[in-house]
Amino acid sequence: MRVLVRADASSRIGIGHLVRSLALAQALRDGGDEVLLLTSDPTGPIVDAWRQEGEVHHLDVEVGSDADADVTASLAADSAADWAVLDGYAFVARYRRRIAARRLVVVDDLGEAGVRADVIVNGHFHGAAAMYPDATGRLLVGPRYALLRRSVRTAPRATRGGVLVSLGGADPDARTGPLLEALAAAGVTGRVVIGPQHPAPGPLRATAVAHRWEVAGPDDDIVPLLASASVAVVGAGTATLECAALGTPMVAVRIADNQRPVVEALRGAGIAVTAEAGDVAAVAATTATLMADPDARRRMAEAGQRMVDGQGATRVAAAMRAGFVAVRPAAVEDGDDLLAWRNDPVTRSGSFTSDPIMPDEHRAWLAGALGDPARMLLVGELGESPVGVVRLDREGDRATISVTVAPAARGRGLAATLIRAGLERAAAEGIVRVDAFIRPDNQASLRAFAAAGFRDVEREPNDGAPPTARRMAITVERP
Helix, strand or coil: CEEEEEECCECCCECHHHHHHHHHHHHHHHCCCEEEEEECCCCCHHHHHHHCCCEEEECCCCCCCHHHHHHHHHHHHHCCCCEEEEECCCCCHHHHHCCCCCEEEEECCCCCCCCCCCEEEECCCCCCHHHCCCCCCEEEECHHHCCCCHHHHCCCCCCCCCEEEECCCCCCCCCHHHHHHHHHHCCCCEEEECCCCCCCHHHHHHHHHHCCCEEECCCCCHHHHHHCCCEEEEECCHHHHHHHHHCCCEEEEECCHHHHHHHHHHHHHCCCEEEECCCHHHHHHHHHHHHCCHHHHHHHHHHHHHHCCCCHHHHHHHHHHHCCEEEEECCHHHHHHHHHHHHCHHHHHCCCCCCCCCHHHHHHHHHHHHCCCCEEEEEEEECCEEEEEEEEEEECCEEEEEEEECHHHCCCCHHHHHHHHHHHHHHHCCCCEEEEEECCCCHHHHHHHHHCCCEECCCCCCCCCCCCCEEEEEECCCC
């Protein structure tokens, strides 16, 4: 696939839109897709990171205007983009109607009524389907779909110590300086991050140094800093999702009106203690209390990681690919492909039965499978090319699933896409639970099923699977 992303950063809106679009770009790139960014300010460390993933194009017209939409539509057409991704408050309905990409993803925090898009993503803690009662398209909502960067997904465990303060990439009201002073007065110091869009970095640095805070600048990667903090004091935006995934206890500070539902959701889930940006004394007191309570920090870290597993961008990328992978019932004519895929050495190495299958044996098995009403054998196609097979063995309203990716289609993130396509067919057939049995050393399959939403469950007596198999399952969502 080729994907065009339209997102911006500025001192007014911060860098969150650009950061999470980078996360999606990385997940797409990991699956072999091509990405392009169109942005109004092609400078700064996040855009530099974007350039490691794909092309960056400069927009030099008014953000959110008809001219902006026309430039985006033109670039989508010229680059033959299969998808356009819009992440920003300026891309309203009028704007979206002018986009000529084949598919449209809208990344939204606010629950705008009547969103028209093929995929709508709200990966924040408060994200819920009820926010989009009359929306069209597929809804990917809640922190399972949080768009977090590769560095968050792969961050190593770190020794924790001290407080990290980061009120976003912009901090347009320059609240960080007074907060550092209040924290120091409460006996709390540590490290402060000066974001790339901060309105007055020089005076803030001077304040930090005067109160014995270590200073990290816009070129420093915040992820390892968050991962090593005992407590992070962060704005109630994307950083709260990063903290949750990293298991970092946090004080979430509301610095904008639209962050109110985020703060309420964080507080309700026990993932953070919360505060208002205008009351720096309260923020400082809350931080000092949390630093003195290791049990509260442990509970908070565990709750955050239960809710945010860091794989949201991978799930969204898989959902986008699923828009192009279609499954159809297998036929006798697929026999040669199915046999070649099954006998491929990599396929056999991940199977419970690794011996090659003989052609006569395979033909007899295929004839039986095609005539068995309890078995669905589905060939996945990307365009006109077969890319794998999904097998569902049904028993009542439950089924067991297995998937094989064609050797020529490996490395493109299609296993999870094929699994999701199989689940959609299962849902259409009234199946409510699907199980998978996987060799514990087959890491690729374990990752694919996890990305498709499967979770480890206990084995059941006489389930018929090899005793070493890991069992994963999912409750199927009705279409």
